[in-house]
Amino acid sequence: MVFIGIDLGGTNIAVGVVSEAGSLLAETSAKTLAERPYKEIVKDMAACVMKAVTRAGLTEADIQSIGIGIPGVADAEQGLVLNCTNLGWINVPLREEMQKYINKPVFIDNDANVAALAESYFGVSAGYKSSVMITLGTGVGGGIVINGRTWTGAHGRGGEIGHMTLVPDGAPCTCGNNGCVERYCSATALIRLGKQECYSFPNCGIMQKAGGNINKVNARTVIDAAKEGDASALRVFNSFVKYLALTINNITSSLDPDIIVLGGGVSHAGDFLLNAVAAELPRYQMFKALPIPKLALARLGNEAGIVGAAMLGK
């Protein structure tokens, strides 16, 4: 038996056939064309699944389950997509619609949860009883895994670490709230603060890395300049690290997982980021003498979305 994993994004649908041991046996993909009615998108998802299964030399009978990672909030029990901004979906009965084409167990979960699950099966958090993955990208996602299962919470909000409040009455967030983690710990935050530095210090290292064009400032230009010790870039980077350390303390003082995994685009800063956060953590932890979770960088790449979704059916 094989496990189907679907990574449903705003741009692409990526489908994989995954073995019990986590090997990707075959893949297919299609454009999401998000503006279409959801029924057409699900029809294409099902077609992709069958194409991938055929490529793997298998048939529908070999499918154990279908897992779908969505960029939004799911009701895992009911198999609904409650809210998915990228796709404009509200209360979409995704499981029911998929089962019209392929009558197998269908599991739905948030994409950050799914990535955390992949790491806990085949990545850096494998073997730990509990883990939290923080995905540092355009926004900040989060995934909680306990005993090999994602913790989606009672209302599909579980692991929405990017929307924990870090600064009361702070910067407004797209979620309608203020001061959310993702205003301070995302690539978007690095870019926003990086541009501010460029306005104040037009000769700063960030501006140089961006070739003198402020519109080319991105997370990487900021981090590369920080690695070279540029004062402006370090101000931005240190602020990011401080807020990330505070966020990690808030996870430690509530869930206290065995391990916290940093993933997403910004985590490609690698040990430069990891070491900076590890050095800052003790400053923001309660009771300094107590042990704290292990901190590590995500190990899996883009395939985590497919593999993690597949593992929803395990």
Next chain:
Amino acid sequence: MVFIGIDLGGTNIAVGVVSEAGSLLAETSAKTLAERPYKEIVKDMAACVMKAVTRAGLTEADIQSIGIGIPGVADAEQGLVLNCTNLGWINVPLREEMQKYINKPVFIDNDANVAALAESYFGVSAGYKSSVMITLGTGVGGGIVINGRTWTGAHGRGGEIGHMTLVPDGAPCTCGNNGCVERYCSATALIRLGKQECYSFPNCGIMQKAGGNINKVNARTVIDAAKEGDASALRVFNSFVKYLALTINNITSSLDPDIIVLGGGVSHAGDFLLNAVAAELPRYQMFKALPIPKLALARLGNEAGIVGAAMLGK
């Protein structure tokens, strides 16, 4: 078979014999005399247990297990007290020491976790899959219960909601950190802010409730004055409610439990507090359209410490 529950406090040791159904069959207590060596305290705890068992008309053979709630951080797996400020205990082998006197399974957990467990067995959160209890007292405690078990975390910090950071670089906390929840949402915070109002407005309702003596300002005088619409008291109360709503959002956006229970001394403000927090919550929740956890007041009284500790062995 019966379950022994021990509520170990800085002042008193309270012991109860609890039936399967949660009835308190017999109780005993003794002074903790916290400055003594821990071995003497544990010896008295064991003596209290045997006295209570005898009072219930039972013998040691009837004991299923002994559960102990401690005012500190426990390593539940190893049966250690990692840190207990009130008692001055660090790395005390409480299980091992207790088993020298009574050779039964011994479970140890934080007192706030234990109170949350009691509510989830016999109180307002009974029947829910997941719950978080916030204990609003001198400090702020927290307890997470999932599927009838306390979630103590991987390093004993699970549910330490009082030490999540609410205000980066905020008011210094006894834990060595800054801006912790318990600086803003405890009886201590109500008193601190209440006294400030009394200094600024010596004729305010808080001062009147305190009989004109600022040293008599306590959580109750502030809340009673707020109930009567006093402007100073409402400023204090509204700040408390706002920070509590922010804390609840942080719990919702990470753990997202079925129900959040407010307990501890300040929760005796009752519906006045509950309704104010419920009204403020939507303002501090991400994605306003999504469902949020149910909010309720704790139902059990002082016996929760004993009964919850007993249920650790269930």
